[in-house]
Amino acid sequence: MPTLELNGKAYVVDEDGFLEDPTVWNEDVAKDFAGIEGITDLTEEHWKMINYLRNYYLQFGIAPMIRKLCKETGFPLNKVYELFPSGPAKGACKLAGLPKPTGCV
Amino acid sequence: MAEKQPKPEDLAQVDYRPPKKGWMDPHVDFRKGTYCYSALAKNIEYLGMPNPRDWQPFDADWKLPPNWKQIILDGMKDRLEKYRSFRLFMDICVRCGACADKCHFYVGSGDPKNMPVLRAELIRSVYRRYFTPAGKAFGALAGGRELTEDVIKEWFYYFYQCTECRRCSVFCPYGIDQAEITMIGRELLNLLGLNINWVIEPAANCFRTGNHLGIQPHGFADSIGFAVDELEEITGVRVEAPINRKGAEVLFVTPSADYFGTPHYYTLLGYLQLFHEIGLDYTWSAFAGEGGNFGLFTSHEMIKRLNNKIYAEAKRLGVKWIIGGECGHMWRVIHQYMDTMNGPANFLEVPKSPITGTVFENAKSTKMVHITEFTSDLIRNGKLKLDPTRNDHWNVTFHDSCNPARAMGLFEEPRYVIKNTCRNFHEMPENTIREQTFCCGSGAGLGTDENFEMRMRGGLPRANAVKHVHETKGVNVLSCICAIDKANLSTLMEYWVPGVEVAGIHEFVGNALVMKGEKERTTDLRGTPLRGKEAAHA
Numbered sequence: 001m002p003t004l005e006l007n008g009k010a011y012v013v014d015e016d017g018f019l020e021d022p023t024v025w026n027e028d029v030a031k032d033f034a035g036i037e038g039i040t041d042l043t044e045e046h047w048k049m050i051n052y053l054r055n056y057y058l059q060f061g062i063a064p065m066i067r068k069l070c071k072e073t074g075f076p077l078n079k080v081y082e083l084f085p086s087g088p089a090k091g092a093c094k095l096a097g098l099p100k101p102t103g104c105v
Numbered sequence: 106m107a108e109k110q111p112k113p114e115d116l117a118q119v120d121y122r123p124p125k126k127g128w129m130d131p132h133v134d135f136r137k138g139t140y141c142y143s144a145l146a147k148n149i150e151y152l153g154m155p156n157p158r159d160w161q162p163f164d165a166d167w168k169l170p171p172n173w174k175q176i177i178l179d180g181m182k183d184r185l186e187k188y189r190s191f192r193l194f195m196d197i198c199v200r201c202g203a204c205a206d207k208c209h210f211y212v213g214s215g216d217p218k219n220m221p222v223l224r225a226e227l228i229r230s231v232y233r234r235y236f237t238p239a240g241k242a243f244g245a246l247a248g249g250r251e252l253t254e255d256v257i258k259e260w261f262y263y264f265y266q267c268t269e270c271r272r273c274s275v276f277c278p279y280g281i282d283q284a285e286i287t288m289i290g291r292e293l294l295n296l297l298g299l300n301i302n303w304v305i306e307p308a309a310n311c312f313r314t315g316n317h318l319g320i321q322p323h324g325f326a327d328s329i330g331f332a333v334d335e336l337e338e339i340t341g342v343r344v345e346a347p348i349n350r351k352g353a354e355v356l357f358v359t360p361s362a363d364y365f366g367t368p369h370y371y372t373l374l375g376y377l378q379l380f381h382e383i384g385l386d387y388t389w390s391a392f393a394g395e396g397g398n399f400g401l402f403t404s405h406e407m408i409k410r411l412n413n414k415i416y417a418e419a420k421r422l423g424v425k426w427i428i429g430g431e432c433g434h435m436w437r438v439i440h441q442y443m444d445t446m447n448g449p450a451n452f453l454e455v456p457k458s459p460i461t462g463t464v465f466e467n468a469k470s471t472k473m474v475h476i477t478e479f480t481s482d483l484i485r486n487g488k489l490k491l492d493p494t495r496n497d498h499w500n501v502t503f504h505d506s507c508n509p510a511r512a513m514g515l516f517e518e519p520r521y522v523i524k525n526t527c528r529n530f531h532e533m534p535e536n537t538i539r540e541q542t543f544c545c546g547s548g549a550g551l552g553t554d555e556n557f558e559m560r561m562r563g564g565l566p567r568a569n570a571v572k573h574v575h576e577t578k579g580v581n582v583l584s585c586i587c588a589i590d591k592a593n594l595s596t597l598m599e600y601w602v603p604g605v606e607v608a609g610i611h612e613f614v615g616n617a618l619v620m621k622g623e624k625e626r627t628t629d630l631r632g633t634p635l636r637g638k639e640a641a642h643a
Contacts, residue, residue: 001159015142015161016554060324066367068331077367090554103307103317104362104369104397104432104552104588 006032016090018100022057025097033095038085046083046095049073053096063089063098111138111558113601117565121215128223129230129250131259135163138558141265141551144305149298151309152407156298162261167254173297174252178235180293185236191289194281195232198225204273204283209544210266213562221273221283224263228290231256261299264290266559268548269402269434270507275540287549292404300403304550308399311411316361316395322349325391328364336374339632341624344381346389349422353388354459356419359430359476360396360588363609369591371630372431372609375618379480379611382620383460383488387428393418396432397588402550409446412438415473416450426456427473431609433587434548436475437512444470461486475509477518477586480614484525490619493528495626497636499613500529502571502580504594505542506587516540519586522610526617531578537570545585547593560593561600568601575605582606584613 001020004011009032012020017036019025030050034042042050052073056064063069066088070077077088084091089101126132146157160168170176185192204221206212211219218224226248233240234249243249250256269284277283294300307317314321320328329346337343347353357380363373380387393414400407419427429435444450453472456465463482465474483489501523509515516539523530537543546563547556574580583594583605591607598605616629627638634641 014145060321060327062318062320062324065328065331065365065370067335067370068328071331071335101318101365102303102310103365103399104360105318105366105592 004036006035014100016094016100018094019097022097022099025054029097030095037091037095039083039095045075049075049080049083049092050096053092053098057096057098063093063101111561113561116558116561119213119215119562119565123217128217128226129245131227131250131253131255133255133259133262135258135262137163137555139266139556140262140559141301141303141553141556144298144300144302148302148305148309149300152305152312154295154298154300154305156296158298162258167258167299169254169257169297173254173257176296177252177257177293180296181232181236184289184292185232188285188289190282190285194225194286195229195236197279198222198229198281199279200226201278203276203278204281207273207276209268209270209272209546209566210559210563213546213565214559218259218263219266224267225281225283225286227256227259227263228286257294257297257299260290261294264294265301265551266563268507268544268546268551268563270544270548271511272507272541272544275511288401288405291402295404301550301553303553304399304402307397307550308403308407308411311395311397311399315390315392315414317397317399318361318365320361320365320394322391325364325389325394329389332364332370332373332377336377339374339628339630340378340620340626342378342381342620342622344377346377347387348389348391350388351422353386353422354425355385355387356393356422356424356427357387357389357430358393358396358415358427358435360432360435361394362397362588362592363430366588366592368595368607368612368631369588369609371612371615372591374630375609375611375613375615376430376476378615378618378620379489382618383483386459388422388424390418390422396429396435398435398438399550401434401438408438408442412443413447415443416447419450419472420452425454426468427453428476428479429473430476431586431588431611433506433508433589435508436515437508439471439473440513443473458482460488475513475515475518477515477522477610480611481518481521484522491526491617492619493526493617495616495629495635496527496613497529498629498633499527499582499608500531500578500580501527501582501584501613502531502533502574502578503538504533504545504567504571504583504585504590505538505540506585506590507542507544507548509586510542511540514540519584519610523584523613526613531574531580533570533574537566543567543570545587545590545593545597547597548589552589552593561597564593564597565601567594568597571598571605572602575602580605582608584608584610586610
């Protein structure tokens with residue numbers, strides 16, 4: 001497993017840079033990972049998305065449907081891409097410490 | 106992270122000059138963008154497959170087990186005895202080259218080892234060397250190659266650059282099925298713990314939760330419930346979406362991406378509307394909650410293990426027959442393997458539409474009917490009230506998804522449904538549709554980010570055909586009946602043909618379906634204002 005060194009901390013991640021163990025997540029992870037996702041400042045809108053994903057994940061063990069995520073955060077999909085340039089699954093989920101969704105997606 | 110991707114104008118310059126080194130040289134350069142990451146050990150362990158370990162294709166040392174060579178040769182021997190097709194395909198090819206330029210990966214990459222004939226030759230040469238008298242005696246002179254670690258790496262590279270789409274087999278005068286050769290190649294690699302994570306993680310998830318994404322039953326119910334709520338907002342009609350309901354007449358099985366991804370989700374809304382409107386006595390299943398079967402991309406044994414849940418759940422719930430949704434490779438499994446692997450399902454009845462009385466004789470043995478067969482029968486019998494003007498903002502073309510097209514010959518039904526729900530429809534050129542359809546470039550588990558360049562190369566022929574109808578006919582939506590397509594064609598269009606969206610056919614059905622008690626529809630299922638209703642929506 002590769003290790004990612006960010007702001008003096010070492011994170012074990014998969015090849016795509018997703019946190020290997022979602023349970024070690026805390027707000028510092030989102031802050032530390034923001035830079036590699038091309039995000040300079042985590043705004044209130046970013047946190048709204050991250051917290052939403054995090055809470056959903058704790059309840060259901062997976063990321064929500066993309067349509068649900070858009071509706072419940074109030075961000076249309078293009079806005080999600082503005083906030084997280086790699087998109088909801090690859091960008092937002094990574095900062096929220098969720099595993100990467102796999103399959104026909 | 107957002108990697109720097111090659112530009113379309115650069116990728117479109119395909120160099121077809123063959124490399125200087127001969128084809129027998131197995132060395133492969135694992136260049137970023139052209140291969141997928143390895144399967145994680147935890148997923149291989151979960152499935153009880155051999156030799157789990159940490160390794161990556163770009164490592165010099167793949168940490169093969171010490172007796173790897175014997176494992177492969179024994180594995181080949183077993184399969185040559187077990188699968189007559191494999192031995193036949195090894196022996197029968199005359200290297201006429203009819204298949205050579207039919208592969209989307211060859212067309213898009215110019216790499217001669219992506220000619221199906223040569224991709225097969227990578228394994229055939231080892232077969233000759235170790236399993237034929239001429240090859241044993243004369244080696245390379247008889248077209249045989251020594252089995253070396255580099256050959257294993259080469260197999261990995263090229264058998265994960267085949268989407269098992271079977272376009273080449275349409276043109277083979279001997280009917281050699283390249284997908285079956287790739288399947289055997291992958292099976293052999295599996296014996297050494299060599300697979301890709303995009304295949305093995307969904308397979309492991311599927312084994313654990315019943316679906317690729319690892320969605321648990323309460324998450325399944327949450328997603329379906331969300332769709333029901335949203336549908337009520339759009340149509341004013343509250344539909345029933347029963348889950349795990351015993352005694353229903355029909356079990357509905359569809360890819361999990363339909364209740365996770367976009368644009369898949371809009372197809373899900375269409376299913377829900379349709380089943381409600383005709384009053385179908387049906388149920389979803391949170392266990393058989395996946396049409397896809399990444400066992401097809403792993404091994405015959407894994408196909409059987411993952412497919413088993415469909416009949417098992419049909420039996421547990423006591424349904425009479427099964428409808429399958431817009432899934433691609435599921436239909437190859439159903440049509441060609443399910444009945445003999447996990448059937449016969451004699452506890453089920455020959456499917457008969459409770460609405461029209463039509464008996465689906467074609468599904469007499471599997472007991473499983475394709476959703477477009479079911480829907481086109483409803484339309485033909487006048488059972489649906491449809492307003493195709495609600496799809497007037499779409500100018501549609503249809504991508505025959507590889508497996509429904511080539512593995513089950515489903516050509517007319519999807520078109521019949523589209524033409525009855527949409528008024529603007531244009532076909533792509535005839536050598537790119539129906540049984541000659543070009544793959545999306547990301548099937549068979551290759552739809553990963555790290556494989557981006559090769560996916561875009563492999564999808565180039567399909568994208569070119571879309572571009573043609575986009576420019577000459579104004580087509581703005583590419584429809585398809587496969588969840589992998591819905592995911593990958595979206596990326597492909599964004600890359601090669603911006604301005605073309607991707608949609609499932611039952612999204613069109615959902616838009617056009619006039620439901621009893623519906624409110625005035627001002628938007629389509631995506632929330633886009635309907636033609637002439639822009640003011641009402643605003």
